[in-house]
Amino acid sequence: MENALALTALNKSFPSHKVVDGISLNVPKGCFYSLLGPSGCGKTTILRMIAGFAEPDSGDINLNGKRLNGLRPYERPVTTVFQSYALFPHLTAAQNIAFGLERRGEKPAEIAPKVKRMLELVGLEQRADRLPANLSGGEKQRTALARALVVEPELLLLDEPLSALDPALRKRVRLELKQLQKQLGITFLFITHDQEEALSLSDQIAVMNKGKIEQIGTPQEIYLAPASRFVAGFLGAVNWVDGIGIRPESTRISRQKPDPTAKSITAKVVTSTFLGDCFHIETTTEKGAAITAQVPFNEEPFAPGESVHVYWHPADELPVRE
Ligand SMILES: Nc1ncnc2c1ncn2[C@@H]1O[C@H](COP(=O)(O)OP(=O)(O)OP(=O)(O)O)[C@@H](O)[C@H]1O
Numbered sequence: 001m002e003n004a005l006a007l008t009a010l011n012k013s014f015p016s017h018k019v020v021d022g023i024s025l026n027v028p029k030g031c032f033y034s035l036l037g038p039s040g041c042g043k044t045t046i047l048r049m050i051a052g053f054a055e056p057d058s059g060d061i062n063l064n065g066k067r068l069n070g071l072r073p074y075e076r077p078v079t080t081v082f083q084s085y086a087l088f089p090h091l092t093a094a095q096n097i098a099f100g101l102e103r104r105g106e107k108p109a110e111i112a113p114k115v116k117r118m119l120e121l122v123g124l125e126q127r128a129d130r131l132p133a134n135l136s137g138g139e140k141q142r143t144a145l146a147r148a149l150v151v152e153p154e155l156l157l158l159d160e161p162l163s164a165l166d167p168a169l170r171k172r173v174r175l176e177l178k179q180l181q182k183q184l185g186i187t188f189l190f191i192t193h194d195q196e197e198a199l200s201l202s203d204q205i206a207v208m209n210k211g212k213i214e215q216i217g218t219p220q221e222i223y224l225a226p227a228s229r230f231v232a233g234f235l236g237a238v239n240w241v242d243g244i245g246i247r248p249e250s251t252r253i254s255r256q257k258p259d260p261t262a263k264s265i266t267a268k269v270v271t272s273t274f275l276g277d278c279f280h281i282e283t284t285t286e287k288g289a290a291i292t293a294q295v296p297f298n299e300e301p302f303a304p305g306e307s308v309h310v311y312w313h314p315a316d317e318l319p320v321r322e
């Protein structure tokens with residue numbers, strides 16, 4: 001697939017330390033691409049360099065064949081949605097959306113239908129004339145998204161755009177965001193430290209740690225075949241048994257010795273927690289290793305102190321060692 005964004009050997013240091021350390025990645029056209037990593041790993045710094053708010057110490061930023069290094073932010077065909085929305089408080093939702101088109105010198109007659117279409121697209125037709133102070137968090141977020149999309153950027157940068165929303169709204173806006181991206185076909189570079197968000201939204205994910213990329217792949221690839229212990233642990237819970245990693249949802253428990261095709265170890269139940277669709281059962285082995293298993297809710301519940309066999313299928317072992 002043709003690439004939209006190409007970052008090549010990007011470096012950036014602040015006096016304290018090197019924050020972006022030799023980052024290279026390619027974002028295909030029309031892709032929903034996420035940068036996923038813990039707080040402080042350099043995600044926002046990369047985004048700021050792409051948008052033109054900061055310059056790299058070295059390395060190239062290319063978008064659809066054009067080199068962006070050194071260009072002013074407004075000269076780059078890129079827009080950004082920030083966590084804080086950054087709406088103009090004295091402008092209505094519609095005026096916020098129109099702002100970028102006006103700055104480009106478009107005529108009111110051209111601007112009006114574009115703004116109307118964007119308001120419809122994000123479901124804010126009824127809120128067009130409200131000031132940001134009179135919009136809910138989700139509505140502000142959608143206004144910010146509409147404002148960034150209306151100028152038809154070649155690349156939309158999103159820096160943790162959902163993190164100020166409450167969990168229920170966050171899930172709903174997440175779905176809308178994905179639908180909007182597919183509908184418009186615009187390339188998205190989405191930044192998050194939330195693995196569930198990255199897994200559910202992305203076509204491709206680059207997992208970062210301490211200024212470097214640990215792995216690039218589809219959500220399935222990085223979850224099922226993590227390239228490092230860091231990626232395995234950052235993407236989800238892992239049971240480490242004698243150096244072998246198994247995810248809790250692939251770990252089972254039984255009172256009888258399991259089928260010999262499975263690998264097993266004896267353990268004692270520590271706690272059993274009902275989660276609605278399953279039980280989370282924490283156990284410890286004789287060597288003191290903690291192993292968590294997920295068990296369907298209709299099985300006879302396991303009691304703390306009970307001796308059990310913890311087992312898994314070798315095919316479910318992660319390809320990395322502890
Ligand atoms: N202008 C600056 N001057 C000095 N240090 C900075 C500057 N901007 C960022 N840093 C440092 O660079 C590191 C990476 O910051 P960055 O904002 O890129 O992280 P992040 O991955 O976006 O984290 P978060 O998930 O918390 O937003 C941090 O240690 C931060 O303190």
Ligand SMILES: [Mg+2]
Pocket residue numbers: 043044045159
């Ligand atoms: Mg950040």
